[in-house]
Structures are given as C-alpha cells and as structure tokens.
Amino acid sequence: MAELLQEAEFLKPQDYAEFESLYNDFKTRAYSEYRFELQPLDFDDFKTSVEQGLIKCIVLKENETPVSFLVYTTAISEAVELNIIHNIGIENRNKRVETLLKKFLELTKDERKNRVVCYPMLGSQKELISEVAKFGFRFIGIAVLRFFFEGTNSKDILKYMPPIEVEDCYKVVEWNPEYFEDAVSIVREAFENSSDSLFDPRFKTKEGVRDILSKITQDIYAEFLPEATAVILCNDIPVGFCFANVTGGRIANIPIVALSREHQGKGLSKFMLKFTLDKMIEWEEKGEKGLIEVNTCTETNNFQALKLYRHIGFKEDYNYPQAYLA
Numbered sequence: 166m167a168e169l170l171q172e173a174e175f176l177k178p179q180d181y182a183e184f185e186s187l188y189n190d191f192k193t194r195a196y197s198e199y200r201f202e203l204q205p206l207d208f209d210d211f212k213t214s215v216e217q218g219l220i221k222c223i224v225l226k227e228n229e230t231p232v233s234f235l236v237y238t239t240a241i242s243e244a245v246e247l248n249i250i251h252n253i254g255i256e257n258r259n260k261r262v263e264t265l266l267k268k269f270l271e272l273t274k275d276e277r278k279n280r281v282v283c284y285p286m287l288g289s290q291k292e293l294i295s296e297v298a299k300f301g302f303r304f305i306g307i308a309v310l311r312f313f314f315e316g317t318n319s320k321d322i323l324k325y326m327p328p329i330e331v332e333d334c335y336k337v338v339e340w341n342p343e344y345f346e347d348a349v350s351i352v353r354e355a356f357e358n359s360s361d362s363l364f365d366p367r368f369k370t371k372e373g374v375r376d377i378l379s380k381i382t383q384d385i386y387a388e389f390l391p392e393a394t395a396v397i398l399c400n401d402i403p404v405g406f407c408f409a410n411v412t413g414g415r416i417a418n419i420p421i422v423a424l425s426r427e428h429q430g431k432g433l434s435k436f437m438l439k440f441t442l443d444k445m446i447e448w449e450e451k452g453e454k455g456l457i458e459v460n461t462c463t464e465t466n467n468f469q470a471l472k473l474y475r476h477i478g479f480k481e482d483y484n485y486p487q488a489y490l491a
Contacts, residue, residue, distance in 0.1 A: 169227055169257075173268035176215055176222040180231065184224060187231045191251040199249065199288035200483065202460075203413050220248070223272065225265050233261040235269055239280070241385075242376070243367050245273055247284035247488075250293060262296045270300065282490040283364035291486055302488040305360045306465030310479040312442060313458045314449045319478035323446075326477060329436050337440045340394035340408075345382070347403040348423075349374045355423035360464055364489035378408075381420060387412040393444040395437035397424070404428045407437035409445075411456065417445055419461040438477055 176184060185208050192208075195201040206214060214220045219240050225233040233252040239245050250265060252258050273282070284302070286294065294304065312319045349371055356368040367373025382389050387410040397405035405424035411417045419441065424433055441459075448454040463470040465484050475481075 170229075171225060171227055171261075171264055172229075173223055173225045173264050175272070176224045176234070178212075178216075180224060181212060184231045184234075187224075187234060187251075187253055190253050191234075191249065194251075199251075199290065200485075201287070202416055221272075223265055223268055225261055225268075227257070227261075232257075233265055235265045237269065237273070239276055241380075242365060243280055243373060244365055245276055245280050245282045247282060250290060259296050262293055263299070266297065266300050277490075281364055281366055282488075284488040284490075286486045286488055288485070294486055294488075297488055300490065302490045303363075304486040304488050305363065306484055307462050307487045308465045308471065308484045309460060309462055309482045310471075310474045311458050311460045311482045312477075312479045314446065314456065317480060319480065320446060322476075322478035323439065323442055326439075329432050329439060331432055331436055334399050335404075335431075335433065335436070336398050337436055338396050338398060339444075340382075340391040340396060342382070344396055344403045344406075345378065348378055348406050351404070351406060351425050352378065352421060352423045354426060356421075363491070364487055377421075381408055381410060384410075386410065386420070387418060388414075390417065390444075393417070393441050395440040397428070397433050397437055399428060405433050405437055407434075407441050409441050409459075411454070415455055415457050417456050417459040419459060422461075435473060435477060438473070442477065 188208055188211060192205045195205045205211075215222055220236055220238045223235045224231050233250070235250045236248045237245055238248065247269070250262055252261050270277070282302075284297070285307070286297070298304075314320065353368065353371055353374045356362055356374075359368065362368040365377075367377050380386050390409040390411055393409040395407040396403055405428060406421065407419060408421045409417060409419055419438070422434055422437065445454075445456055445459055449456050461474065461479070463474070471481070
C-alpha cells in the first residue's frame with residue numbers, strides 16, 4: 166500500500182481551484198451539521214477575507230488533494246479565535262484533526278504568547294473533543310437558549326408571568342451613549358472573574374471591556390439595538406445593562422446581561438430582560454424589524470441563569486463545549 170503523504174499549510178492563491186469544492190462541502194453542511202446561524206461567506210468573499218488577513222486558513226492535503234481545513238482569526242478580539250475544523254467524510258478524521266491542530270499551534274506560537282485560544286465547538290465539532298483535549302485545551306459547557314415569536318408558547322409565558330416588583334428607586338430605560346463608561350465598569354465587575362474571561366480575557370480589564378462594548382454598540386459584531394437595550398437606573402444612576410443586537414436582520418441576540426453586585430438578588434435581571442423582550446415583541450407585532458427569535462447563551466452549570474431564562478419564556482435548544490487554551 167502506498168504511503169499516505171500529508172501536508173498542512175496556509176491556503177495559497179494557487180490552491181484556490183482545488184480547494185473550492187472542499188470549502189463548498191463545508192458551506193452546505195454549515196447550518197445542518199455545524200449549527201451556523203448565518204450563511205457562511207461565498208467562496209469569492211472567503212478568498213477576499215483570506216487575502217486581506219481578516220481570517221487565516223490552514224489546509225491539509227493528502228497526496229496533494231485538499232481533504233480538511235481549519236479557519237481562525239485574530240482580527241476580532243484579543244483571543245486567537247478558532248472558527249471551524251472541517252473534514253470531508255470521516256476517513257482518517259482524528260489523524261487529520263491532530264495534524265491540523267499541530268500546524269495551527271506551530272503557526273500561532275508567537276501570537277499565543279499573549280493571547281488565549283478560544284474554540285466554540287458547535288454542532289458535530291463536539292465529536293472532536295478528545296482530540297482537542299490532547300493539546301491541553303480545557304472546556305466550558307455553553308447552553309444556547311431561544312425565545313421564539315411564533316410556534317412556541319414563549320410569548321404566553323412572558324405575558325402571563327407574575328408582575329415583577331422592584332423597589333421605587335429603580336426604573337428601566339433604553340440605551341443612551343452617555344451610559345457607556347458606567348457599562349464598562351459594571352460589565353467588568355460582573356465578568357472579570359467569570360468563565361467568560363477564560364476564553365475572552367478582555368473582560369479582565371476596563372480597556373478590554375471598552376473594546377467589547379464598542380464593538381457591540383458600533384455594529385461591529387451585529388446591528389446594535391439601542392431601543393431594546395435595557396438600562397436599570399437606581400436614583401438615576403446606572404446599575405445594570407441588558408444589551409441587544411440582531412444578526413442577519415432576523416435573529417436577535419442578548420450578548421451581555423450585567424448587574425452591579427450590590428443590586429443583585431432583587432429581580433432586576435428579569436426586569437431588564439422583560440423590557441428587552443417587550444420591545445422586540447412590539448416590533449414583531451407591528452411587522453417591524455422582521456425578527457423571528459431572540460437567543461442568548463449561558464453556562465450549562467449556571468442553574469440560576471437557566472432558571473431565569475426559562476421563567477420568561479426561553480427554551481434550551483442545544484449545548485456545546487467552549488474550548489480554550491491559555
């Protein structure tokens with residue numbers, strides 16, 4: 166039997182023609198197998214992103230034929246973000262994944278001196294967990310929850326939920342840019358020692374949190390929804406935030422809910438979430454925005470958060486391992 170020759174290296178322009186079919190195989194499986202919520206880039210746009218350095222692609226060839234690839238980026242956050250490991254078929258899958266990860270760690274050696282690697286192992290990628298663990302990655306379970314506007318009883322649960330009683334000093338208002346620095350302080354306080362900071366170290370510093378919130382409020386991650394972003398005021402001083410944005414024009418997301426420690430345990434997170442959901446339901450019922458759902462994430466062992474989301478109408482959809490390498 167002839168020896169199988171493997172070679173892993175960065176995607177090069179001269180490889181585009183033979184790589185395209187492998188990429189399109191990934192694209193056809195992105196939603197059903199990898200649970201991508203948005204359609205991946207068309208191949209021409211993918212090539213442009215590679216050429217501009219926005220993403221980096223490592224291709225594995227066997228006997229000069231592309232069979233697997235790994236995509237990562239350092240352009241969005243302080244982390245090295247591993248986006249996808251795709252393999253055509255299941256033949257030699259584990260060996261291919263091992264070869265790609267070795268090459269990835271070799272090529273990112275300098276970048277990883279001051280950066281964490283994060284890898285959301287969505288969909289069938291969770292089957293790679295044993296191979297990924299061999300390289301020292303650790304894992305946090307993440308639950309994805311959804312509030313659907315149609316087809317479930319999410320709206321009824323919210324509608325018939327008992328009134329939320331809060332102290333007279335509190336009121337909820339929509340986002341105003343003047344609250345930005347207050348949000349930086351409160352989000353950092355809430356997240357600097359959380360599991361989120363393990364795979365996104367920006368949460369550990371005010372400068373890092375400023376970067377996160379700037380990208381949220383300036384439409385870098387998705388379209389920001391200031392009218393649906395709830396701010397809790399206590400005697401007119403901001404003490405909590407529930408941010409909201411929308412991806413692809415249809416799917417709303419709650420990326421961050423943060424509350425100052427001294428104001429926790431008073432039902433204020435539920436108060437903020439209801440404000441956000443009520444605004445989105447108002448848009449949906451008026452035929453505005455075209456939203457079909459709201460989603461959010463929390464840790465699988467954060468039972469308090471899971472209980473909160475269930476009580477206001479969210480349904481747990483699926484979970485995945487969030488891998489990180491410090």
